[in-house]
Amino acid sequence: MPASTSSRPGNANAGPPSLVSLALSQALTVDNARTLIFYVVLYKYTLRLWRHIRSFGVTASIHQVYVEISRRLFLLLMKIPAINRKVTRELDAATKELEDKIAPRITTLSSNPTLPEYGRDRDWLMTALEDALQKDGQMIWKGGKISGAVYHGGQEMSDLLGDTIKMFMVSNPLHPDVFPGVRRMEAEVVSMVLRLYNAPETGAGTMTSGGTESILMACKAAREWGYRTKGITRPEIVLSRSAHAAFHKAGEYFKIKIIEVDVDRITRKVRIASMRRAINSNTVMVVGSAPSFGEGIIDDIDSIALLAKRSKILCHVDCCLGSFLMPFLEKAGLPSAPFDFRIDGVTSISCDTHKYGFAPKGSSIVMYRTGELRRHQYYVQPGWTGGVYASPSIAGSRPGALVAGTWAALMSMGDDGYTESCKEIVGAARKIEKGIRDEIHQLRIMGRPMVSVVSFCSAGSVNIYEVGDKMSAKGWHLSGLATEPPAIHIACTKLTVPVVDEFLKDLKAAVKEAKTRGPPGSMVQLYGLGSSSAGPALVGEIASRFLDTLYLVR
Incomplete structure (x- = not known):
């Protein structure tokens, strides 16, 4: 009987490999695998580069590379002891100014870094709370000189919210079976806003x-x-x-x-x-x-x-x-x-x-x-x-008191109340916008604002951040903007409505004073860093030190 000619592995009588298997074995060599991986990686990063340039443009992409190189160069320079000491001294001086401004030593208030050995009585607590309240800038925001930050609905609204929060102090929407009233109020608030939009x-x-x-x-x-x-x-x-x-x-x-x-x-x-x-x-x-x-x-x-x-x-x-x-x-x-x-x-x-x-x-x-x-x-x-x-959402436990307070505010104001407040607040912003356009020609309004914010930049003859510093000296708290061109803004609230004329008067004076170029204030110093290649790194470090200062007990 003739021997079997089946082509099992190891069979000496197996026939020659097929052309397909031969081509496959040649294609799967290590060198070809490396080449394939190279082209896959090249395609991947070329696609990313193309998308980046398409998104930002060639000029902006080159600028980003320049900024990154400058940042790395600055970090290298910081390793030089003399430069590091100089920059550290300046940062420490800025930190000291932050600490004195944000966390000043207040001799009338006691410092409490640890739990008291024995609990304080109510009279002591109320006195301490009243002292803290007096140091909390009440007159600044009540005077309407602060941009945004405090969106005050009036004393009657504040009293309503205080009473509501007290009623629902311990409630927690995480447990809707325990606090069904808060669950209902939250659902109603969401529903009201959905319909509003x-x-x-x-x-x-x-x-x-x-x-x-x-x-x-x-x-x-x-x-x-x-x-x-x-x-x-x-x-x-x-x-x-x-x-x-x-x-x-x-x-x-x-x-x-x-x-x-x-x-x-x-x-x-x-x-x-x-x-x-x-x-x-x-x-x-x-x-x-x-x-x-x-x-x-x-x-x-x-x-x-x-x-x-x-x-x-x-x-x-x-x-x-x-x-x-x-x-x-x-x-x-x-x-x-x-x-x-x-x-x-x-x-x-x-x-x-x-x-x-x-x-x-x-x-x-x-x-x-x-x-x-x-x-x-x-x-x-x-x-x-x-x-x-x-x-x-992110939180687990949440304050049901804030849910109840929000529900109370919406129900108290109603459609008519919000329409009237819109008319007052936006009306104040339009008056400020018109006053700057018509009477302060050294400044220029940014775009065509429709709501509560009015931002303005220099028309060319004055440093806008110096104007901001002069306004700060007059008691106004405005926001500096790192835009191009640089600008500052005011976000109008109900508190702004009665002080619009005062704002325009002080702004005119601030523009005149800024032309004299006195010593730079905090706004000029902070935003002036943005023009240097090391600016973002330094501003970032100062911002981190600012956050550290928030938790300083003195």
Whole structure:
């Protein structure tokens, strides 16, 4: 019987390998594998480089490289002992000024770095609290000279909120079965705001601790949406340079790449063409402001939402500052612009109830077009040994007193109350804007503000930060802006309404005084660092030292 000719391994009579198997064995050599890996890596980084240049442009990309090289060079120079000692001395001097300003030694107040051996009685506590209250800048904000920060609804509202908070002091929405009244009030607040922003029937939202958390939640939801629906593992969000810093905070917390695009130098709105170029297959969301915090400008939300819809991505509108002004502009007979869920393509909005809603501090709403989108911000841990853990936002336990206070504020004001407050506050801002345009020609208004913020820069003959320092000397607390060109702004509140004429009078005087070029104040010193290559690193170090100072006990 003839021997078998089957081609098993080791069979000497096996026939020659097929052409396919021969080609495959040659293709799978180590050298070819290395070449394949090289081209894959090259493609990956070339694609990233192309996307970056497409988003930022060639000039901006080169500038970013220059800034990074300068930063690294500065860090190297800091290793030279003489330079390190000089810079450290200057930083220590700046820190001493911060400590004296932020945490001054107050001889009338006792220092309490440790628990008292025995509990203090009520009389002692009330005296200490009254002393602290007197040092808390009450006269500054009550006098209306502070930009934003205190969104006061009047003494009657403050009394109402105080009584409400006292009633619900121990309540916690984490336990809705124990505090059903707080659960109902929170649901009603979210519902009221959704309807105020013309959400569809599918709309949903949650309360948060403030605008920053609302923005963080919207970004976290966008990241999860991108991963679960598109498989995006390197998410990107495209926004304007004028967008709030909370988006960058979200980027760092949640590992999302933030792509900034420029604003138009005249309108101060985000450049839609630049935003369009910045969108790519990793983009999960685009952002518009209504209005922006710094310049008070409403972006072209219509066009931004259209970009999102065409690109099949999400669109967030930051209306934290616009809160209870934007929805009432038309009712108050004031100019407005499209901004809410009536725009097809807008998928989420943030609104601060603790600003112009006059709710207690620590209250904001994040809204979504659908409940399905809202679920992407939830955290659920079904396997915890303590039982199922689920929370709608970052916090677990939350102060039910703030929920009740927010509900009380909204119910107390009503539609008519908010319409009237919008008319007063925006009216004050328009009066300031007109006064600067018509009477202070050394300054120039940034864009065409529609809401409560008025930002202005130098028209060329005066240093705007010196103007800010002179206003500080007159008791005004304004915000310096690191924009191009540099600017300062005032965010009008109810407290600003009666002092508009005083503001314009002091601003005229400040402009005249700034021309004399006296010694630079804190605003000039801080923002002046921005022009140097080491500026961001130094400002960052000073900012960190400032945060350290907040916890200094003296």
